[in-house]
Amino acid sequence: MPADLSPHLIYGPTGIAVFIIGLVGALCAQDRLRRVLALKLCSVGAGFLLITAAWREPPAAPDPVPHALVITGIVVMISATAVALALIRRLKSLEAEADTPQDTPEASHDA
Amino acid sequence: MSDPLAIFDLLLAVAIVALALATLSVRDLFAAIVLFVVFGLLSALAWVRLSAPDVALAEAAIGTGVTGALLLKTLHHLRHVTGTPERAAMRGMTPGAPVPMPVIWANAAFCGLIALGLAVAFLGAPAAGPGFDALVAEAMPRSGVEHPVTAVLLNFRAYDTLMEVVVLLAAVIAVWQIERGLSEAPAPVLGEVFEGFARLTLPAIVVLGTYLLWKGAEAPGGAFQGGAVLAAVGLLLLLARLYVPQPSHRPLARWAFVLGTGAFAAVALLVTGGGRVAFEYPAEHAKTLILLIEGVVTISIAVTLAALFHGREPVAMAPGEAPAASRSGEARDAG
Amino acid sequence: MTPDAMSLALFVPLFGAIAAFVLPRAASVIGLVAVLATCSAVAWLAREVMAEGSMTVALGGWAPPLGIALRADGLSVAMLAMTGAVGLLVSLGALDALRDARQRQYFWPLWLLLLTGMNGVYLSTDIFNLYVMIEVIALAAVGLTVLSGTRAAVQAGLEYMYASILGALLFLLGVGFVYLEAGRLDFAGLIAAEPSAGLSAALALMVVGLLLKTALFPLHFWLPAAHANATAPASALLSGLVVKAALYIFLRLTTYMPLPDEIVITLIGALGAGAVLWGGVQALRAERLKMLVAWSTVVQIGLIFIAFARAGQVGLSESWKAAALLILAHGVAKAGMFLAAGRIRTEVGHDIIADLDRSAIRPTLAQFTFALAAISLIGLPPSLGFIGKWSLMEGAMAAGYWHWVVVTMIGTLMSVAYFSRVFAGFLRFDRMKGELAEHKGWAIADVAPLTLAFAAITLGLMAAPILSFIELGYPFGAVP
Numbered sequence: 001m002p003a004d005l006s007p008h009l010i011y012g013p014t015g016i017a018v019f020i021i022g023l024v025g026a027l028c029a030q031d032r033l034r035r036v037l038a039l040k041l042c043s044v045g046a047g048f049l050l051i052t053a054a055w056r057e058p059p060a061a062p063d064p065v066p067h068a069l070v071i072t073g074i075v076v077m078i079s080a081t082a083v084a085l086a087l088i089r090r091l092k093s094l095e096a097e098a099d100t101p102q103d104t105p106e107a108s109h110d111a
Numbered sequence: 112m113s114d115p116l117a118i119f120d121l122l123l124a125v126a127i128v129a130l131a132l133a134t135l136s137v138r139d140l141f142a143a144i145v146l147f148v149v150f151g152l153l154s155a156l157a158w159v160r161l162s163a164p165d166v167a168l169a170e171a172a173i174g175t176g177v178t179g180a181l182l183l184k185t186l187h188h189l190r191h192v193t194g195t196p197e198r199a200a201m202r203g204m205t206p207g208a209p210v211p212m213p214v215i216w217a218n219a220a221f222c223g224l225i226a227l228g229l230a231v232a233f234l235g236a237p238a239a240g241p242g243f244d245a246l247v248a249e250a251m252p253r254s255g256v257e258h259p260v261t262a263v264l265l266n267f268r269a270y271d272t273l274m275e276v277v278v279l280l281a282a283v284i285a286v287w288q289i290e291r292g293l294s295e296a297p298a299p300v301l302g303e304v305f306e307g308f309a310r311l312t313l314p315a316i317v318v319l320g321t322y323l324l325w326k327g328a329e330a331p332g333g334a335f336q337g338g339a340v341l342a343a344v345g346l347l348l349l350l351a352r353l354y355v356p357q358p359s360h361r362p363l364a365r366w367a368f369v370l371g372t373g374a375f376a377a378v379a380l381l382v383t384g385g386g387r388v389a390f391e392y393p394a395e396h397a398k399t400l401i402l403l404i405e406g407v408v409t410i411s412i413a414v415t416l417a418a419l420f421h422g423r424e425p426v427a428m429a430p431g432e433a434p435a436a437s438r439s440g441e442a443r444d445a446g
Numbered sequence: 447m448t449p450d451a452m453s454l455a456l457f458v459p460l461f462g463a464i465a466a467f468v469l470p471r472a473a474s475v476i477g478l479v480a481v482l483a484t485c486s487a488v489a490w491l492a493r494e495v496m497a498e499g500s501m502t503v504a505l506g507g508w509a510p511p512l513g514i515a516l517r518a519d520g521l522s523v524a525m526l527a528m529t530g531a532v533g534l535l536v537s538l539g540a541l542d543a544l545r546d547a548r549q550r551q552y553f554w555p556l557w558l559l560l561l562t563g564m565n566g567v568y569l570s571t572d573i574f575n576l577y578v579m580i581e582v583i584a585l586a587a588v589g590l591t592v593l594s595g596t597r598a599a600v601q602a603g604l605e606y607m608y609a610s611i612l613g614a615l616l617f618l619l620g621v622g623f624v625y626l627e628a629g630r631l632d633f634a635g636l637i638a639a640e641p642s643a644g645l646s647a648a649l650a651l652m653v654v655g656l657l658l659k660t661a662l663f664p665l666h667f668w669l670p671a672a673h674a675n676a677t678a679p680a681s682a683l684l685s686g687l688v689v690k691a692a693l694y695i696f697l698r699l700t701t702y703m704p705l706p707d708e709i710v711i712t713l714i715g716a717l718g719a720g721a722v723l724w725g726g727v728q729a730l731r732a733e734r735l736k737m738l739v740a741w742s743t744v745v746q747i748g749l750i751f752i753a754f755a756r757a758g759q760v761g762l763s764e765s766w767k768a769a770a771l772l773i774l775a776h777g778v779a780k781a782g783m784f785l786a787a788g789r790i791r792t793e794v795g796h797d798i799i800a801d802l803d804r805s806a807i808r809p810t811l812a813q814f815t816f817a818l819a820a821i822s823l824i825g826l827p828p829s830l831g832f833i834g835k836w837s838l839m840e841g842a843m844a845a846g847y848w849h850w851v852v853v854t855m856i857g858t859l860m861s862v863a864y865f866s867r868v869f870a871g872f873l874r875f876d877r878m879k880g881e882l883a884e885h886k887g888w889a890i891a892d893v894a895p896l897t898l899a900f901a902a903i904t905l906g907l908m909a910a911p912i913l914s915f916i917e918l919g920y921p922f923g924a925v926p
Contacts, residue, residue: 064259079282241629285589390506
């Protein structure tokens with residue numbers, strides 16, 4: 001590799017930085033929604049690493065396999081995000097239900 | 112390397128990291144989501160720069176577009192349920208003790224160390240090291256398609272892709288299950304939420320969708336991107352109330368969700384025999400089968416993404432009926 | 447169409463899940479048939495592996511590293527068989543335990559997707575494929591966790607989801623580093639790769655992600671609430687089967703990418719010891735029966751990691767067998783115990799441990815089942831749990847690592863103590879005011895947990911064949 005700033009040198013550390021920012025957020029954020037955002041940052045960071053690793057000095061074409069992996073990762077992540085957000089909405093509704101004064105005793109479930 | 116490009120790269124990288132930081136530190140949640148969407152689009156731009164247009168498309172359409180829409184919808188729901196659209200909902204919606212500052216700093220320092228270690232490991236790794244380049248180039252003629260990423264997704268690593276669609280299916284089943292009987296926030300659908308969403312996300316999706324169609328002409332590819340673009344149409348229909356899911360649509364919706372997974376798995380299994388293993392398409396039919404799979408998977412992805420955005424399963428519920436009370440009713444009409 | 451046994455073990459539950467989802471009214475029937483058919487596929491696979499040692503199928507005809515291969519050896523088939531058998535019995539238990547049509551309608555597709563994901567993990571030889579599989583498992587498992595719909599369950603499910611996503615993303619970043627260094631993602635590539643800083647980083651990331659998923663102390667924070675608040679069949683699946691998937695990946699990975707240092711192995715053992723002690727204390731303090739059982743899972747996971755570390759680096763070639771035995775023993779016994787706890791709760795109407803001795807209703811068969819399962823979890827002879835613990839201590843003593851023996855003994859004593867709290871509630875009648883009601887426990891629903899608990903004990907008598915079976919195909923030596 002040439003010693004000057006290649007995209008490899010710039011975007012690889014960018015991905016790691018974004019992942020770590022997301023990691024700190026996921027560990028520290030109080031807000032439920034923001035923890036989802038933080039995890040989403042982590043996934044973009046991991047994507048950066050794979051795409052940077054697949055990059056080849058033009059005119060060489062990049063390695064397509066990591067690209068396919070990242071596309072898979074994106075679809076997996078939206079699935080997980082959707083479930084987490086549905087849980088957040090549900091939990092908020094249950095909490096609001098429990099807080100209202102005319103609260104009916106919760107139906108007994110087989111927990 | 113040419114200097115101007117390196118400067119562009121550096122500026123973009125700095126902007127991406129700054130946006131990531133801002134997403135987590137800005138107090139207002141709406142602003143955080145908007146910043147996240149900008150972050151996602153800039154990341155996609157960086158991926159285009161890294162010669163990964165397919166991934167950039169998927170990230171912009173699904174990772175940023177649909178995710179952003181989901182986040183805004185959730186924020187809207189939270190504000191509606193809390194009944195306090197202003198400060199309480201914007202800031203901490205999570206009850207419980209705040210994380211003490213020393214803990215945050217300790218975590219940040221610890222993670223900083225990890226970052227340092229990872230950076231050292233990254234820089235120590237061979238740049239443009241070994242990869243699948245030669246193997247893919249050698250196998251491409253036998254793959255049945257011309258576009259390498261499509262070949263990987265639907266032939267070489269088709270098993271991963273099938274399981275990815277399974278993940279999507281699991282998600283929609285889980286979401287229906289989680290949100291059963293959840294009453295919908297009577298949404299001012301064209302309010303701030305929709306505007307923010309529309310202003311930022313939709314133009315991007317439309318532009319990228321056009322690019323995708325153009326791209327699709329020269330190489331078969333992009334079931335996921337295509338699905339996401341179709342899903343965007345579904346999102347618009349749902350938001351504008353041009354389509355309201357009805358309980359009677361459920362059987363059809365179920366079939367639409369499983370269509371992609373089912374057809375993909377059926378093809379993978381049906382081609383076995385005569386020395387061929389699962390996913391081993393006969394060479395003369397490879398192209399047809401891959402196009403068929405792409406088609407049905409696109410439909411399923413579009414419907415599933417739209418359903419994930421819509422959230423709860425459409426069940427018969429009298430207006431104003433409390434969610435908890437409706438459970439027995441749902442059990443009765445389940446199916 | 448002539449698919450092989452491995453593909454069938456994956457596709458049968460997948461098609462079952464699809465059918466159960468689109469035909470919700472017939473979900474139970476479809477589900478049972480699909481689980482039975484999966485078990486048959488696994489049995490067929492077991493026969494072939496016994497004959498040939500190990501089997502490999504390169505999916506799509508593309509050999510690794512370009513394609514993805516499925517591989518079955520003794521250890522994979524043992525895990526598949528445990529999953530299938532426990533899953534079948536839990537399914538039978540679910541027929542009775544899930545009375546709500548709505549719960550049934552969602553239980554079956556989610557559980558069959560979970561089964562698909564777990565079978566996929568046990569057959570996979572590709573680390574990115576493993577990432578996708580653990581996400582299939584995670585989403586289905588979270589869906590099962592919140593099946594009861596209570597606030598506590600949803601809260602626990604959300605925490606579980608966060609932990610799962612973070613664990614999977616750490617694993618994914620590790621996969622990225624493996625690609626960066628080795629340029630391939632299959633197991634054989636991991637073995638062939640030269641050690642480097644990048645690979646160490648990859649291993650560290652993947653291991654931390656897996657520890658989070660399998661809930662090793664101190665990353666166990668999400669587990670007790672999630673497992674205790676789910677409905678009984680879901681708890682049985684989550685505790686008995688789901689955490690084992692990440693454990694299995696850990697065992698495989700650390701064989702193909704050896705842990706670099708004795709210190710790391712000792713650290714992992716120390717975390718296991720922390721789990722045994724902390725989980726034990728929490729189980730002693732638990733107020734609810736299901737919470738106690740959930741904390742006992744934390745303890746058992748710690749024990750499995752102690753077994754892994756029992757003899758340090760040189761002993762790894764043998765230690766994995768002790769860990770595998772404990773994994774199998776815990777899967778069977780814990781599923782039985784959770785189902786029994788669910789039965790007790792259903793019959794008595796609550797599961798507050800302190801009030802069990804005030805109950806007029808004594809579901810004797812369920813209580814007996816609970817005690818049988820506890821025998822294996824405590825590690826009394828002749829149970830499989832005993833064999834696992836014995837093998838752990840034997841290896842540790844042979845290597846002179848007495849500290850692991852001491853921790854295991856303390857953990858055993860603590861488990862006797864916390865399970866005795868429950869037995870006391872079963873056996874004391876003096877605090878009961880009024881007549882003792884009829885024993886209502888003799889129900890068909892007790893068959894499944896009782897079978898599991900009996901199996902946990904009697905499998906101990908078959909330890910030798912099990913041990914020789916998991917060694918088939920030299921799981922930890924040669925690879926395709």
